[in-house]
Amino acid sequence: MRFALSEDQVLLQDSLAKALAELAPLERVRRFADDNEPCAGDIWAGLAELGLPGLLIDEAHGGLGLGLIEAALAAEALGRTVAPTPFLGSAVLAPLALKLAGSAEQQARWLPSLAAGEITAGVAIAEPIAGARDGAGVDAVAGRLTGRALFAVGAEGADLLVVADRTGGLHLAESAEATAPMRTIDATRRLTEISFKATPAEPLASNGALERLRDAAWVMLAADTVGAAGAMLGKAVGYAQERRQFGRVIGSFQAVKHLCAEMAAEIEPARALVWYAAYAFDHAPDEAPLMAAHAKAHTSEIGRFVARTATEVHGGIGITDLLGLHYWFKRIGLNRQLFGGPERVRETAARLQGLAA
Structure with missing residues (x-):
């Protein structure tokens, strides 16, 4: 095989x-x-x-x-x-x-x-997955939506919205009462707060689709983190091969070698985990929820480690806007929390395995 x-x-x-x-x-x-x-x-x-x-x-x-x-x-x-x-x-x-x-x-x-690519769609499903905050949540009554949805992805300027209500039901809406950008640490991705006030919407079938969307979202965020972490490792190695101290490139110092090796050792197994979680989504549905949870939680942790370590290898220039390393650093940070931080995702994994009440 x-x-x-x-x-x-x-x-x-x-x-x-x-x-x-x-x-x-x-x-x-x-x-x-x-x-x-x-x-x-x-x-x-x-x-x-x-x-x-x-x-x-x-x-x-x-x-x-x-x-x-x-x-x-x-x-x-x-x-x-x-x-x-x-x-x-x-x-x-x-x-x-x-x-x-x-x-x-x-x-x-x-x-x-x-x-x-003629239209785009936004998705507002964070509350039933990661828990509502600040009184957010959407209610669906007689084909109309009322309430607020936070952390909607791709919703700004979208032609179609996929919205989850408090019970986990999914709906299609073509408009909203109001939308407002939500400021996060990641400037490369726009999140939106959406308000609904008796907004017309079409229901989607109630067949556990939200859990499947959750699993897909976790795998996508994990894959995005692996890509960002790989880029930060590449930049750290490239910098270590060019920056000179005491007449030598810093990549020749054992401590710097160890930092780069530790980052690589964390990323490669995580990539394999993400690939299998994506494969399981389509071909091993019984395993898919647990694999997606493991992928999201694990890459959240190794992503943070790589982001910090790659910045450390760069020294003081690593935190400057000129270098731009912070774009990857913050992307990893938002991926960690979006649709549930690692602690919440691990709690879901524990429940799936019968290890939590």
């Missing part, structure tokens, strides 16, 4: 890496972060030419019909460049919600446009 990526998956990785090098260099990411753009439309349009918005959408609706392992590879590439895109909401969670719980009419209405 061959435990490795297929030729097509490797080609997907290479194609995305080349495209993102042109579409989302650090200068473009910095401009997005500094100018508070709601969406980097040029980057998403370029990725749409590669078919990225339709990655998980079946061919009958104009997509590529691939699986979560391919989506994880894409998320890792996006994390490596900290590219500002609506990928998580518009290309992963919204299509999955429609695939898992949408009617044939809803799928036919929305999936082709999502696959083509």
